[in-house]
Amino acid sequence: MGSSSQNLVLPEGAGNLIRTLINERTGMFFDNGKSDLLIDKLSPLVIERGFSSYLDYYYLLKYDASAHTEWQNVMNALSVQETYFWREFDQVRALVGTLVPQWHARNPGSTLRIWCSACATGEEPLTIAMALNEAGWFDKARIEIFASDGSSKAIERAVRGVYRERAFRSLPARLRERYFEPAEVGWRVRSDIHSRVTWAVANVIDEEQIRPLASAHFIFCRNVFIYFSESAISRVLRSFARFIRAPGCLFVGAAESLIRLTTDFTLTEIDDAFVYVKHERTV
Numbered sequence: 001m002g003s004s005s006q007n008l009v010l011p012e013g014a015g016n017l018i019r020t021l022i023n024e025r026t027g028m029f030f031d032n033g034k035s036d037l038l039i040d041k042l043s044p045l046v047i048e049r050g051f052s053s054y055l056d057y058y059y060l061l062k063y064d065a066s067a068h069t070e071w072q073n074v075m076n077a078l079s080v081q082e083t084y085f086w087r088e089f090d091q092v093r094a095l096v097g098t099l100v101p102q103w104h105a106r107n108p109g110s111t112l113r114i115w116c117s118a119c120a121t122g123e124e125p126l127t128i129a130m131a132l133n134e135a136g137w138f139d140k141a142r143i144e145i146f147a148s149d150g151s152s153k154a155i156e157r158a159v160r161g162v163y164r165e166r167a168f169r170s171l172p173a174r175l176r177e178r179y180f181e182p183a184e185v186g187w188r189v190r191s192d193i194h195s196r197v198t199w200a201v202a203n204v205i206d207e208e209q210i211r212p213l214a215s216a217h218f219i220f221c222r223n224v225f226i227y228f229s230e231s232a233i234s235r236v237l238r239s240f241a242r243f244i245r246a247p248g249c250l251f252v253g254a255a256e257s258l259i260r261l262t263t264d265f266t267l268t269e270i271d272d273a274f275v276y277v278k279h280e281r282t283v
């Protein structure tokens, strides 16, 4: 454990209570091997609130009606915001090259909606916006891109739209030159691309928060479920299945398999990319 947590009291059983509560409210799960990490990450928050015991902090999170802001601090402290432009691009290629054209042919004149449900600092929805722009889709169709994350800090950075070198590790150089300009520290994304995305803070575990966003035709939820328990993943999948506009597609990360966890979505291969499809009910 880190030095800051050494002066805090962790009564027996409190670690389990905290990790179960965090799993219930955020989906994130810290198994036995990672309990110390969880306790360590929370220690600055416990100290900040003036508590000497994790149990007091647990009671605050569980029972205090004003704990909303504290939950935001928890989300910010636990959130792993690893992401970059053009990550797992096969799925975006399938979206732009096949799925959007198919959707547009079936629904001419309608507005297509895409939602990135855990966009971290924004590289994923901006990748989609750049790829759609490259293919000329913004001139041909009405497309809305919504992007949210549970971490308010991540969304603050996404709204700023300024990125450091690490974010560009997979983006082709010519696109970096086309879509970014040098900023004080790093590179700023072009405003016409940035303004294609509507940003929000939303917790995917909370149905009320995601309801307005999730009624999309395409939902991205990539590299989030790796941090979740199976029961939390199933909960989120049920919400997605309820709200997605069928026939709709769900994109998850390459390391994430939903096969044992849902019967609402069918795994399909499109242009070398794996996509989960929710079909319209036939009865």
Ligand SMILES: C[S@@+](CC[C@H](N)C(=O)[O-])C[C@H]1O[C@@H](n2cnc3c(N)ncnc32)[C@H](O)[C@@H]1O
Binding pocket: 025, 026, 027, 028, 079, 080, 081, 082, 083, 084, 087, 117, 118, 119, 120, 121, 124, 148, 149, 150, 151, 154, 202, 203, 204, 205, 221, 222, 223, 224, 227, 253
């Ligand atoms: C590793 S990043 C993935 C970013 C992007 N989707 C990608 O694939 O590059 C995981 C993100 O999931 C977010 N996250 C974790 N739990 C969440 C929840 N319950 N609701 C919304 N976002 C959550 C974290 O804040 C973090 O920004």
